[in-house]
Structures are given as C-alpha cells and as structure tokens.
Amino acid sequence: MTAGQLPRWVDYGLMPALNVAAAFLVSGLVVLLIGENPVEAVKVLVWGSLGWNEGIGFTLFYATNFIFTGLAVAIAFHAGLFNIGGEGQAYLGGLGVALACLALDRYVPWWVTLPFAVAGAAAFGAAWAFIPAILQAKRGSHVVITTIMFNFIAASLMVYLLVNLLSKRGSMQPETRTFESGGRLPLLQDVLPGTNFGSAPVNFSFLLALAACLLVWVIVWRTRLGYEIRTFGANPVAAVYAGISPLRITVVTMLMSGGLAGMMAINEIMGSQHRLLIEFVSGYGFVGIAVALMGRAHPVGIVFAAILFGMLYQGGAELAFEMPAITRDMIVVIQGLVILFAGALEHMFRPALLRIFGVLAARPAPAA
C-alpha cells in the first residue's frame, strides 16, 4: 500500500457506506426539525416498503424506473460523459412506447407489441441524446449544458404533441387514449408463479431491467466496445493514440445512454399507466444520477441503489400517510442529500480515513 492509497474494501465499501450514512443522518436532523421522531420515521419507511407484499411490489416497481435511468447515467460515466438529460430522453422514450402501443394494441397480444415498444422507447430516447452527442463530439459543446437544454425542449415538445396531436378527440386532458390489452404488460405476479404483490403495478419490465443490467455489464466489461469506452473515459488523449475514435465512442455511448433512459417509459407507460400522459417522468431521470453515483456505475451496485431508492419512494408514501407533517417531499430531500454526500462530497472522509489507515498500516512496520 503506497501513501495516499486506501485498501480496496475501504474505497468501494466503507467510504460509500459512510457517505450514505452521513446523508441519512442529516435527513434524520431534518425530520427532527419538523418535530417528528426520526427512529419512528425509519420504522414506518422500512415497514411500508418491505413489510408487506404490496409494499414490496411498489418498491420493485419504482426500482425498475431507477435501474433504467441509473444505467443510463452510469454507461455515460464510463466514457467520461455526464448525461444529465435522462429526464428528456425518458420523456421522448414514452412517445416511442405510446406510438407502438397505439398502433398495435387492438390487433396483437402484448408480447408482439413489446419488441416494437422497446424499439420505440430505445430509438426515441437515443435520438434525443444524439444531437447533444454529436455536438459534443464535433463542435465541443459541453454535453451537460446541451442535455439540460434538451430536457426543457423535450418538455415543451411533449406538451405540444399531447395537447394538439395525441390527445383523445373531444377531451381536454393532455393524454392519449388508454391502451387495449395488446398494449399492456402483464403484472409480475402473473408472470412469476408463486409471487403475490397485491395491487402493486410491478410488471414484466422489472425482468427487462435486470436483463438490461446484464447487457450493460457484458457491453462495458466483456466487449471491445466497452474496453474502448472505458479507455476513452479514463484518458481521452491516450485513447486517441490507441486509435479509438472520440466521435464514435461519444456518439455510441450517448445513444446507448439515451436508449436506456427511454426504456424507463416501458415500465411507466406500458406497464402501469397504459396511456401517455404529461410529465410522467417526474424526476426519475434526475434520480438516475444519484442511483449511478451510489451504485458506483456498476450494474450490481445500481440494482441495490435502485431498490434503496424504490424503498424511499414507497416507504416515503407510507410515511406521508402515517406522519402527515412529513410529506413526500422528504424523499426529494433525501435524494438531494444522497447526491450531495455520495456524489459531490464523496472524498470528504478520505483524508480522515487515510490518516486512520496510515496509522494502522504503519504500526506493524517496526516489528518487521
């Protein structure tokens, strides 16, 4: 162990755990500030999200969204790109899903519609990431700024489409007609025998999300493309010398990232809402950043982080019900704190840990 380095388990285990613990500690202080008991709040939260079948179902339903948006942010991280536009890409992905469902739902069963819906979600999400990608690669426009701008452009575009073109005839609601059975995914409890999630909307897309995790793992760590992505992310200059095209890697990675973000809409639109409606993304794209940070941009970590955030969403809803002073906005606060401590302040504990482990490592030295 050289100076300034920590053991791997500290780097990948202890430090993230400390960061998340700090985030939850501050969240507890916020609960105290409102005048409720933090320990009680945690009990309600955990029971609400894991204590009963329907709670688990809701937790997994939310986790499905987070897995997709988390993977989207993570794969871009590996190429050194920060895709902050998951929100807009997922919104557009919803359009792709809805078009496929609206076209097919009356004629074919759901498993025929699904591939088209997946293709639609991925293609529309990827398309929305394509322009920022190409501008970054060719013109050097910072992808963070352009993807933020594209989130807002997506919001305006979708409102326009839903209000003027896609809404039901004679209805003032900015939403499409409800899909027939050919445009609805089966619930998870109907697919996996022996499971029971009550009336929770967790559906077939949860399995799709797990498959996406596997796919991302294979692409990033087991293919030549993934090697090139990681090389480019680690050192763009060296990557160019190694014959890796920055243009190709930037565009391909952002397309995959946008496609994954778009896939979120499968769960929300085809799995639960069964119609395209306004603002269905409602922050899932942004939370993907927290999920990717907490999961250290690795699919396994992302699944765990997604389930934790799913618990927060579901448990937070129960909490708002049990303790009316704590509204669902508490979840947003916790997310903010997790992003702050696990993301922006990720190195806060490093100097202290370095000192502790420096002392521990130095101690056996005189004996040797």
Added chain:
Amino acid sequence: MFETLIFVLDSTARLSTPLLLAALAGLYSERSGVFDIGLEGKMLGAAFAAGTAAALSGSAWIGLAAGIVISVALALVHGFACITNRGNQIVSGVAINFLAIGLTALLGQAWFGQGGRTPSVSGGGRFGELTLPLAESLRDVPVIGLIYYELVSGHNILVYVAFLAVPFSWWVLYRTRFGLRLRAVGENPGAVDTAGISVTWLRYRAVICTGILCGIAGTYLSIGQSASFIANMTAGKGFIALAALIFAKWKPVPVMFACLLFGFLDAVAIRLQGQQVPGIGEVPVQAIQALPYILTVVLLAGFIGKAVPPRAGGVAYVKERS
C-alpha cells in the same frame, strides 16, 4: 399598437429581472472557474426564506436579508463540495437543486400547512411599486410620457437593483483588482496561485457573490413579483438564466441583453396564448417557451459565434500532488 408594445416591454422588464439577477450571479461563480447549475435551487431556497421571513416579520427587508442568507448558505455548501473537497461541480449543483425543491416544499407544508405556500404578505411585507418622480405629471405627454410612466417607472426596487447590477458587475469584473483576479482564477488558477493569491479564498468569495445575487433573485420572485412563496415557483428560471449566461458568453452587458431577449420571449408567449397571428395562424406557445433553450443549443453548436467557457471551469484546483 404602440401601447401594446409598451405593455409587452413593461412585462419584459418584470420577467427579465429574476433571470438577470440569477445570470449575473452565475457570472461571478463561473468566471472564477466554478460551474453552477444550482442557480435554480439557490433562487428557490431564497424565495422560500424571503416569503417566510416577510410573513413572520411583516418587513420585506427582513425577507430580503433572510433570502440572501439562505442563498449564500447554499452557495457555501456548493463551495465546500467543489472548492474544499474538489467534488464534481455538476453533481453538487444537482444536489443543491434537489435539496431546495424538497426542503422548501417540506418545510412550507410542515410550518404553514398550505400545500407548500407561505402566508400571503401585503403592504410592508412586499416590495411595492415605486413611482418615480414626475411620472404622474408627465403621464399625458405623448410617447415619452407613456414610456416613462409605464416602462421606466412603476417597478419595485429590486427591478432597478437588477439593472444597476449590470454596470456594477462590469465595473467589478473589469475595473477592480478583485475582478481581475477573479477572471484570472477562472482561466489559469496556477498562475494566480504562483502570484501568492489564495485560489480557495478567491473562489469562495466568488460563490458568495453568486449567493447574494441569487438571494435577491429569489426574494424578487416571492415578495416582489408575487405576495407569497409557492412550491417550485422558480419553474426552471435558474436554467433559463444559465442559458442566458452562456448565450452572453459569460459577459455582463451581453447577459443583460440575453435576459431581456428571453424575458421578451416569455412576455410574448403569454400575450400570444390562444391568439391568431395574421399570416401564420396560431403560434404554439410551447415553441416560444422552448426558444431560449433552442437558441442556446444553436449558439453552443458554434453556428452563431462561439461560446467559450472560462478555461479552468469545472476543474477543481489541486495545489500540490502528494
């Protein structure tokens, strides 16, 4: 026709004010090399603090002070994460936005129980409209009277503060020692460090300036333009301000014109809602609302001039590598 134009320009001034203050706020931070996408969150936090303090104390000035304090506190969190801990500036900005949206709604509901609103204030709890001298008596003078009465006079004091902040920021950035060093630290912190000036302290001062201006911007929203805080009342204004800052290539006077342009688009969008424009038909409001973002992307793409950010922007300064 002329009157309509004046009314549109009048609402342009009102709608540009929060953008202008927030964009100038971002200018200080970003010129010093600290990117800030948390302008939105700081404005929101300030708006809530101002609304709360004004409602409790009945004084708009105490509201303003509270708004500035909270906004500076959030700016210092950003500084602590990005300057002291060398964290990712984008991630930190995202975190601050989340925190502000969540905390304002949560505390607003817990304290006042009105769905995240703060109690309405009136009279001394708000920044009322000022009537400039002679405005009443000049009102009937053709052309000039209307311009002076409607457009120049009749705003609250924060509007004038915002527009005065433009020459002031220009003077600070280009005519003071602090400004020179601030610009230098955004381009080449190593050189500033070599000259014996603390990069850390300089950047902290820059983010504090950002906090102060964002605080005024948020205060304007809750107790200047309206009479109370409403949950998520910034509604993306921080990001339009960021777009304006980029659109103006990080320069104070162009920032004002960019904000006026984006404010004008907003005013026109409100005016055109559901109206027929001769020759074009009904213009979709969403198209005008998206225009600031589209224009910024086009600019970033380098099709109308080139927006070059401060060279050291986004990178934490490491004094020594051990």
